[in-house]
Amino acid sequence: MSENKVEQLRDEGSRMQVVAAGAIAGLVSRFCIAPLDVVKIRLQLQSHSLSDPLSYARHAHKGPVYKGTFLTLRTILREEGLTGLWKGNVPAEGMYLAYGGIQFLAYRSATQAIDELWPNHKLPGTAVSFVAGAVAGTAATTATYPLDLLRTRFAAQGNDRVYKSLLSSIRDIAKVEGPTGFFRGLGAGIGQIVPYMGLFFALYESLKPALANVSIPMDSLGSSDAIAGVLASMMSKTAVFPLDTVRKRLQVQGPTRAKYVHKNIPVYETGVIRTMASIVAKEGVRSLYRGLTVGLFKAAPASAITMWTYERAIHSLQSFKVLE
Template sequence: MSENKVEQLRDEGSRMQVVAAGAIAGLVSRFCIAPLDVVKIRLQLQSHSLSDPLSYANQAHKGPVYKGTIFTLKTILREEGLTGLWKGNVPAEGMYLAYGGIQFLAYRSATQAIEDLTPNYKLPGTAVSFVAGAVAGTAATTATYPLDLLRTRFAAQGNDRVYTSLRSSIRDIAKNEGPKGFFRGLGAGIGQIVPYMGLFFAFYESLKPAFAGVSMPLHSLGSGDAIAGVLASMMSKTVVFPLDTVRKRLQVQGPTRAKYVHKNIPAYDTGVVRTLTSIVAKEGARSLYRGLTVGLFKAAPASAITMWTYERAIHSLQSFDALEGKH
């Protein structure tokens, strides 16, 4: 069944249809989960330990203390208003728009290339999905990383704004940090996305047949695809979450590090591995998973919405082109 699905993806519409459907899926998904994304970033950037009263007893001058998803949501709403939950949404929408299109196009192209390179040996569908997913994730992450960094920095801002606009942020980073400033933490991003996307597509392709016949009240919304997407995303996210935390910490490094809502973000100038070990040494291993709960809660609807929207968008585009062809 997995091999059949790979075969379907290979012939699932034109390149333009795949790009458009992927972009639409990313755009819709991003808008829906934006508040949870802001909460996750705020928790990941919180460097003090909540288990040690002395480490946060006098944090007033260093920024707010967040304790859990609901408390963080309420705190942001109270202190920054409703718009605070959509901080960074402009660059994030641009990122998800481009990311969705690049991801699905690269996945489709990689799948075709793998099958063309191995004409005499048919690889298992799960293996093809893993490799193609990893290639797609790497390409999409690298191409959209500057927007990801801007999303993180805007989401990390409190009422004291570090950047007044998207244009000013780009100008400021280019002037004070140079081109490399837009790619801080890219190593952690690729180190995270390769196994994540590979595992996600592999899990999704494997789980989807098992849920194909699931009947639920919202069966007309593609409940089987949604469940497969949710489970695949949650399993993959848990495995690579520590690298996501490292990436967020590295993205806010530079001359503006002490100006975000958390004023005491440590300085990390030693790369991905040493940053990870430094966090563990100073804050404990549990700090690498700070924000995991909301991350999983975010990943579930995000992946379900993405896969559901993509499959319906591609079918709608195919139907539209078919009607156009008749006229």
């Protein structure tokens, strides 16, 4: 496949078309994977060991005990109903809507800026993808982080609601915790997203041409794009998952910490490294990967849907000459 084809994702479409296509992709993807996201967050916030009978007995009265993806899913359905699987979906939809647009716009702008800064030195496509992906991830994560924090806190709520509505949560956090309360765990978020997005885009654009000539059923639906997105996301997600767990634990710190469905969430010192060290010391290294399975289950369809929808949306906008 030619170099021009490999660079198609970052070169095609006007600025507004890229923003619109990215936003559409994020919105559709989020709605589809919302239940898996809630399950993952619940597992990540569970701080006791399931392999320790004493720990199990000691903490059972402090919230539900989840054992695996499907049992967690069933427990939430039984105790909180179908709507429990979409808790936090409103701020999450807003986050994904903005995140998708900012991410693809920043990615496209970064690659173009790199080409303009070094016009006489053609950098390897993988290197450009890594740098541009890291820049895109950092910009999108920082801009949408307050919505990410709200998504986590709503998903962590049980039947006893901590926040009555999205507006009341914003008002309460601003009043009690101040502006910095909306950015708890941002360091872990950026520390995670920089290598994740860099690896994701680099792997995606490396895998996409390699899979293009593979005979796949339903290729007319763009299956090679979807499979490239799945593989790239799963490999990247596994590499940075401990930072995602740290981010979730930090996001629920503050005065409401003991009011969520897991009422025994520990207090952590400010800082990513200290939090990670504390989790490892008290719960073991495996606890950093609690929820990884469902995280990978979520990452696969999320990335496939995101990239498939983005490719189709940008092509449709171009075909109908919308937002040129």
